[in-house]
Amino acid sequence: MHLGKFTAKYLIPIGIVVFLVLFVIGIKFFVIKVGVDQVGVRTIIWGVKRGLVQKDYGPGWHRAISGIDQWDLYDSTVQTLELAKHPSHQGHDERQEAAIRTADDYDVSADLIVKYQIKKGHAWKLREDLGVGERYKIIVENEIRDIARSVLGKMTERDLYNPEEKRKRADAFKVQLITRLSDRNVDIIDVLILEMRFDPQLERKIKNIKLAELDNVLNISKALAAEERGITQTIDADTEAIAQKIIGDKERSITVLDAETTKQTIEILAEADKYLIQKKAEGDLYKEQRVAEGNLLIKQAQAEGERLRREAISGMGGDIIVAMEAARNMNLADLNVSSLDINLLDVDEMATRFGVSDIKGKLRVDTKTFTQIQEMLNQPKSTDAAKPK
Structure with missing residues (x-):
């Protein structure tokens, strides 16, 4: 009973430990892990199908039984080969700069950076052609140095400090490198020429040539x-002449416009005066005509009145007028009249006494006729005051 409890108590931990040991042994001897930046190549060394498996294995866990499977891992990322005098990173990847002999027989060293990558799906073929290891890196470096000597060695001292020429050489470098490494299962990403250094003799020569070119450019610029400056002075003189001409033309135009305006003003004033005189003459003529017509009417009225007066005086009315004059000139204050003999209210009798008579010896004068005769007698003799001015 106690033995059973003891067995049950320690059986589970022992089982877990055994499982972990078997799991670790299985991982170590039966599987392999390919990293995210790696590609795996598998070779079967024992079994029915022996040899290199023509397939690249990507990141993950893969079968790797010891004694049956052999694995080679390669870098699948973009790799950098730096050939420089002072590389940016230290270690086993350190390289010396590329040595070049120019067409002018000068020694030049160049710092180069080449970006490359194993072709996708061709890692197994790289393993088949070159065997185990990283021999492909040595091949890439040798090809780079050889192409650098052939491409950059064609440059002359004038080309060495010409940026455009350096870019052309870098493009030609890249094309040749791609062509040569296409059968080596390597893709060239880019080629960059960082710096080119010359020996002191060539550097002095280039410096002198550059200074001479700069002096030439300076002289040309001067x-x-x-x-x-001559063109500018000519332009200034021409501009000043044009400005003076414009000012003169402007003044002449102003003078001409002033004269024309004055002439037009005088003509307008003359026309206005002429119109005013004409209208004044027409007004005076019209006034004289109206005055003459008025005077004529006055003369005609006076003549007609004189004629009527004469007719009135030549007839029976003349006696009445004489009687009226006598009566007007009578001073009643000094006259004694008997109301028994004379009735002052009897107009006919009074007219008869003043000399007015008719065929029958008595004239009847109505009040209306008497009033008209009296008004005619009261009119002034002269009508000069009634003339229009």
Whole structure:
């Protein structure tokens, strides 16, 4: 009973330990892990199908039985080969700069950076062609140095400090490197020429050539500047002449416009005066005509009145007028009249006494006729005051 409890108590931990040991042994001897930045190549060394498996294995866990499977792992990322005098990283990848002999027989060293990558799906073929290891890196470096000597060695001292020429050489470098390594299962990403260093003799020569070119450029620039100053002075003189001409034309135009304006003003004033005189003459003529017509009407009225007066005086009315004049000139204050003999209210009798008579010896004068005769007698003799002015 106690033995059973003891067995049950320690059986589970022992089982877990045995499982972990078997799991570790299985991982170590039966599987392999390919990293995310790696590609695996498998070779079957024992079994029915022996030899290199023509397939690349990507990241993950794969069968790797010891004594049956052999694995080779390669870098699947973009790799950098730096051939420089002072590389940016230290270690086993350190390289010396590329040595070049130019077409002018000068020694030049170049710092190069080449980006490359194993072709996708061709890692097994790289293993088949070159065997185990990283021999492909040595091949890439040798090809780079050889192409650097052939491509960059064609440059002359003038090309060495020409940026455009360096870019052309880098492009030609990349094309040749791609062509050569296409059968080596390697893809060239890019080629960059960092720096080119010359020996002291060539550097002095290039410096002298560069200074001579700069002096030539400076002299040309001075000549162009002098020429431009002459052109500028000519332009200034031409501009000043044009400005003076414009000012003169402007003043002449103003004078001409002023004269034309004055002439037009005088003509307008003359026309206005002429119109005013004409209208004034027409007004005076019209006034004289109206005055003459008025005077004529006055004369005609006076003549007609005189004629009527004469007719009135030549007839029976003349006696009445004489009687009226006598009566007007009578001073009643000094006259004694008997109301028994004379009735002052009897107009007919009074008219008869003043000399007015008719065929029958008595004239009847109505009040209306008497009033008209009296008004005619009261009119002034002269009508000069009634004339229009």
